[in-house]
Amino acid sequence: MATNKHIESGILELYIAGALSEKENEQVYRLIIEHPEILEEVKEIEKSISTLISNVAPKNTKSFFKDILIKILQEKEDSKKVIAIKTSKKKWITYTGWAASFIIGSTLIISLNKNANLQGQIDTINEAKEQYEIKLEETNYNLAENKKLLAVIRNKDIITVPLQGQNVYPEAYAKVYWNKNTKNIYLDVQGLPNPPKGKVYQVWSLKLNPLTPTSLGTLDNFAINENKVFTINNPNDSQAFGITLEPAGGSETPTLEQLYTLGAV
Incomplete structure (x- = not known):
């Protein structure tokens, strides 16, 4: 099915990450509105990304950055501690990985917020559609009643x-x-x-x-x-x-x- 082709293509992940062009974003947006299964897939991807971010990010961000600062100051005051500096390089790799995860996570969170706004727009559209259907039903009922009344007053008796x-x-x-x-x-x-x-x-x-x-x-x-x-x-x-x-x-x-x-x- 065409929907499976879009789901398996990886375009939904790029859409969530904000890596598509404006035209591509509009195309995916229309697919989400027209196909409920694609909307569900987008929700599942967002859920997985949220879980990933929460697992990768350090638990205590304040203490994390404070420890890095203290370590830098200590290494500047004692330039003779070569072994400590070498050790710190390992930690810097970890810190850099965490920092990169934090930056990527922030980007993804922004993307998730955008998609949350998209979901809000979809909900608004659905609500407007429901109101329209109710109004249409009332209009059809009134039209039927008016036709019935017209038939009554045109009766020869x-x-x-x-x-x-x-x-x-x-x-x-x-x-x-x-x-x-x-x-x-x-x-x-x-x-x-x-x-x-x-x-x-x-x-x-x-x-x-x-x-x-x-x-x-x-x-x-x-x-x-x-x-x-x-x-x-x-x-x-x-x-x-x-x-x-x-x-x-x-x-x-x-x-x-x-x-x-x-x-x-």
Whole structure:
């Protein structure tokens, strides 16, 4: 597989060590995003390097460099100690090896930090992708609901009843789509303002002679309903529909002083 070829090529180790060109870094970065197995291999390489650095580095860095300094001063003050100087050369080889390991380790740590930032970027991208998928799902759901509503209001059996604004709020308007076969109405209240706190809109089915109101319920989720269309069961032989503003929980009879819209069938 192509992924195995990249893993075995050694390019991932060079990527972590910061030894690739900018173009090569971009290519490896795309491979990491596209292939989870390559990302896992990068993590394993970083883990191995971290273990190597911790094993090679001297345990007490302060004491290590302090001992080197003391040894240098002692050798300068006593130039006759040739044997000690020869011995010190051996130690200098060890010190030099440790110092080289320390320098290489520092470079690798910087590289690891860069790759940690890369992982953070990947996590951010994945999180943004998840949010996008959630938003897309919501959009698809709303689209399906809108298509369903459009099919309902285009039904040949639908009776359309416009509701006009009344004295309390002349600018108000609403519309009832009534299907007598299903005994449902689809109430579009886009033309109503948000109700004040502690108040709720209540829908009424009316008989006109004598005037007899029957409550069809309250629009409790008015503020969070984005398309402002409510499906309401209506088994009544309605001659008109009205909407009033009532205290939260609704009223037994409509408050006519707060009649917002009214329309006859």
